[in-house]
Amino acid sequence: MKKQALEDRRESLGNTVAAGIRRLLVEGAFTPGQRLSEVALCERLGVSRNTLREAFRTLAHEGLVTHQPHRGVFVTSPDAASIVEIYRLRRFIECRALSEAWPSHPAVREMRVAVDEAHARSEQQDWLAVGTANMAFHGAIVALADSPRLNGFFRQILAELRLAFGLMSDKEWLHAPYVDMNRQVLETFEASDTKAAVALLEQYLAQSERVVLAAWERQVAT
Amino acid sequence: MKKQALEDRRESLGNTVAAGIRRLLVEGAFTPGQRLSEVALCERLGVSRNTLREAFRTLAHEGLVTHQPHRGVFVTSPDAASIVEIYRLRRFIECRALSEAWPSHPAVREMRVAVDEAHARSEQQDWLAVGTANMAFHGAIVALADSPRLNGFFRQILAELRLAFGLMSDKEWLHAPYVDMNRQVLETFEASDTKAAVALLEQYLAQSERVVLAAWERQVAT
């Protein structure tokens, strides 16, 4: 078979498969609303149906696919309400985490790493990697709150949001403007001006929401 | 076999099994840290190992059980850090939801129903049902925010907290004092004094945290 293609794996195969499908999803390899056939996918991935079903259950729990009984699993097709809701949650969570953050929290280093990574990838015009780095930046902001459960929840809604990104073609316009804004937020925060950093972040999120919503509406028009 | 015991079921068997185990967990039928053998449970529930594994994966995602590769699934044993974290999240989420709530939101009716139910069960001294009703009350508070994703996340951490309740014997002391406090919060909110209602809720949560933590420490001492 082709199992060894994904290294030795230290964890269960079901999780490995779920991670593989998750990557395919955020890379836009499937179109939203598309049905994922069990037999086709388990043949393509070289795993059995039972294992694939476990992976499906994981992804369904994360909201990346939706499961309809006796019909199959479908790539979640985000609607405008979901986008609005997710941005509302992001403002709620990120701003609070940043405003109450301990200035020398270890996650600040992660924020710096993510900003540098995004900048480097941006010069290579690798917009997919820029998006990943930006996600890591905002994940690091939430990590400031020191709540593993909140981290997991946030990672989940961010992955779902990224599914919506896959709908759009202008990856550059979608990610490029924010690498500098991220850096600005970080440096303002490092200058101990937390209040200003939060204001910047809030403005960042509002702008991002506008762009994403506009692109989404342009998408459904076609 | 014994499948029809749980009515006709409209959804998949895996979910039904997960719901059954979930109920057993919050009712305290298992002791935290206990290992749940696959063969023993699937024989007891009359389902196959694959189906039980799907249920396990669901519960592991919810944090009610933890899965250790090649060792099995164990009932999550909450520690003090988890209790503190969950109460921090509750204050974060519930207070915000209540403070920004639309006064005539449909979820207010759910809050009223939960308060009445808790009162009725309390007179019957059915403390397990009182706990369920109290959980429904706080779930309704979060529902004020109109965010399905937040609702799901909150339900999850509340279920995890309830796992900690299972550790303690004094169910009455754990639930009874709060049915009146819940009613007070609701009536203050209905009187359009949102600020006071939030203050009451915050005080409620702080007191509950103290009681649960104290009981938890008494528990580990034995």
Added chain:
DNA sequence: CCCGTGTTGATTGTTCAACAATAGCCCCGA
């Protein structure tokens, strides 16, 4: 032409049996 209605094919839901892989345990020897 339109509309129920059965029939059929495909897909999912669930079970079962088998084997591989691993962790924990017991026993042994130094």
Added chain:
DNA sequence: TCGGGGCTATTGTTGAACAATCAACACGGG
């Protein structure tokens, strides 16, 4: 007491089989 080697029970994964359900289509009556 400690470390090593195998034994056993349990989990991880597979493949096949059958039941249940859905979607599409053909058919016949109005």
